Amino acid sequence: MSIQEISLSGRKKVVSNKEMTFVERMYLIAIFKGLGITIKHFFRKKATIHYPEQVREFSPVYRGQHMLKRDEQGRENCTACGLCALSCPAEAITMVAAERKADEKHLYREEKYASIYEINMLRCIFCGLCEEACPKDAIYLTISKELVPASYNREDFIFGKDKLVMPLEMAVKNTQLKNAN
Amino acid sequence: MDSTFIIEKSVVILVVFGITMLMAMYSTWAERKVAAYLQDRVGPNRAGWGGLFQPLADGLKLFAKEEFSPNTPNQFLFKVGPGIAMATALMTSAVIPWGDRFHLFGRDILLQATDINVGILYIIGIVSIGVYGIMIGGWASNNKFSLIGAVRASSQMVSYEVAMGLSIVALLMMTGTLSLKEITVQQSGMNWNVFYQPISFLIFLICAFAETNRTPFDLAECETELIGGYHTEYSSMRMGFYLFAEYANMFVSSTVLAVLFFGGYNYPGMSWVVENWGVNFANVLGIGALFIKLCGFIFFFMWVRWTIPRFRYDQLMHLGWRILIPLSIINIMITGVVLLRGEIFAYLGL
Ligand code: SF4
Ligand code: SF4
Numbered sequence: 001m002s003i004q005e006i007s008l009s010g011r012k013k014v015v016s017n018k019e020m021t022f023v024e025r026m027y028l029i030a031i032f033k034g035l036g037i038t039i040k041h042f043f044r045k046k047a048t049i050h051y052p053e054q055v056r057e058f059s060p061v062y063r064g065q066h067m068l069k070r071d072e073q074g075r076e077n078c079t080a081c082g083l084c085a086l087s088c089p090a091e092a093i094t095m096v097a098a099e100r101k102a103d104e105k106h107l108y109r110e111e112k113y114a115s116i117y118e119i120n121m122l123r124c125i126f127c128g129l130c131e132e133a134c135p136k137d138a139i140y141l142t143i144s145k146e147l148v149p150a151s152y153n154r155e156d157f158i159f160g161k162d163k164l165v166m167p168l169e170m171a172v173k174n175t176q177l178k179n180a181n
Numbered sequence: 182m183d184s185t186f187i188i189e190k191s192v193v194i195l196v197v198f199g200i201t202m203l204m205a206m207y208s209t210w211a212e213r214k215v216a217a218y219l220q221d222r223v224g225p226n227r228a229g230w231g232g233l234f235q236p237l238a239d240g241l242k243l244f245a246k247e248e249f250s251p252n253t254p255n256q257f258l259f260k261v262g263p264g265i266a267m268a269t270a271l272m273t274s275a276v277i278p279w280g281d282r283f284h285l286f287g288r289d290i291l292l293q294a295t296d297i298n299v300g301i302l303y304i305i306g307i308v309s310i311g312v313y314g315i316m317i318g319g320w321a322s323n324n325k326f327s328l329i330g331a332v333r334a335s336s337q338m339v340s341y342e343v344a345m346g347l348s349i350v351a352l353l354m355m356t357g358t359l360s361l362k363e364i365t366v367q368q369s370g371m372n373w374n375v376f377y378q379p380i381s382f383l384i385f386l387i388c389a390f391a392e393t394n395r396t397p398f399d400l401a402e403c404e405t406e407l408i409g410g411y412h413t414e415y416s417s418m419r420m421g422f423y424l425f426a427e428y429a430n431m432f433v434s435s436t437v438l439a440v441l442f443f444g445g446y447n448y449p450g451m452s453w454v455v456e457n458w459g460v461n462f463a464n465v466l467g468i469g470a471l472f473i474k475l476c477g478f479i480f481f482f483m484w485v486r487w488t489i490p491r492f493r494y495d496q497l498m499h500l501g502w503r504i505l506i507p508l509s510i511i512n513i514m515i516t517g518v519v520l521l522r523g524e525i526f527a528y529l530g531l
Contacts, residue, residue, distance in 0.1 A: 026504075029491060038219045038488045048223045 266314025330410030
């Protein structure tokens, strides 16, 4: 067998340019065949996902909206080292560092924390380099399982700590799950 | 002519007009739904249940759009084009028998705007005028794409009208009348013309596709080459009228197909229903039967649209002049021989 005739998928067809016969030139048979194919699709299950009501399931490694993680005791991990901002190719991250007060030990894990932490979601390309750079396991794109929602104003896309930090209930639940295991 | 007669006819005409508009409106919705389903999608489903208010939203949107008109010396023609297209699309429904008759208020009400004895000729005549709407619109737009679209549309319609007329001749030789009402009455029971004249039906069907400018004969507005064809320069409800006229045309063509070849409002057992359940009920069922048939044709129009790609221009002309016209002439001859077989046998002394 010559190499041109091998068909690994079994669907290869050899195209020929021969003259059409009279029956073929009437097109009618071909048209009915086509109608048969399209009507089969009519009754097929639809591929559509009705978006706002249904959402597509995310893959485990899907990179969506960032989340600043809390540890088991509900303290923020981030220490405002700035490595994420440095590694960000889109320069989407800005932060202001602050020193932890004595009575804030239950809020922040490290002595230094980010008092302001902002990501411009219009700049962000969701590459995940911030996640990779973080030495404190503080920022993740995979755990929020959320898309950045659409909006009409550019200002709305600058996400502060109010939107980024993991909700406390989620941290509590994670701890409970961990203890149960 | 008494006043009740005028009132009766006015009511019938208004109802037919309303139904034609409604059907055309919902054909746009059905087209989008059918297209979606044939392509494994679900189609419009936000406005109302299953997207049923979508046509209203579309209409509202078209009315609210800015009316743009190109810098053309033919402002009058530019404005009158969509009107002609729409008017001719609506006029054809005047001679269609929607049902036999209702017996109300002690008088028989014919369910037909007018039963003229040259009904088929009237329809063919009006359909030919329909091309003026497209031609005038395309010409007055002062745009080469529109002009090419209009030229294509008119040459296509002129070519296919010949085959269409010839295909009907064979049918008329059999029925011996031009009145749509009588043709329908002759098909009572299951004596549908399609069983006697299948070739004539096929030719008429193909020509109906060409006359309504539907795929695979939509060269007049093929987006890939001509932007939008004859309605490129139109906007707002003027364009809406052109699009709407296409759907109204499709509705009327489907009705004519159902009446000429599929027995119109007849359904098996109609005479039994008349005897047992009364004229009115029988005719309500009859109207239902007609609508089921014509909706089937409308669905077929859409089904074909999403199956077959557009013909090339030379293929179109080849099909019209070198296949359909000879085929219909052969069909006429065969019909003639079959009709006159007694005389022919007698002449040959058999
Ligand atoms: S995902 Fe990439 S672009 Fe977005 S903030 Fe992190 S590093 Fe920057
Ligand atoms: S998120 Fe991580 S990398 Fe970024 S500042 Fe906080 S600790 Fe440093």
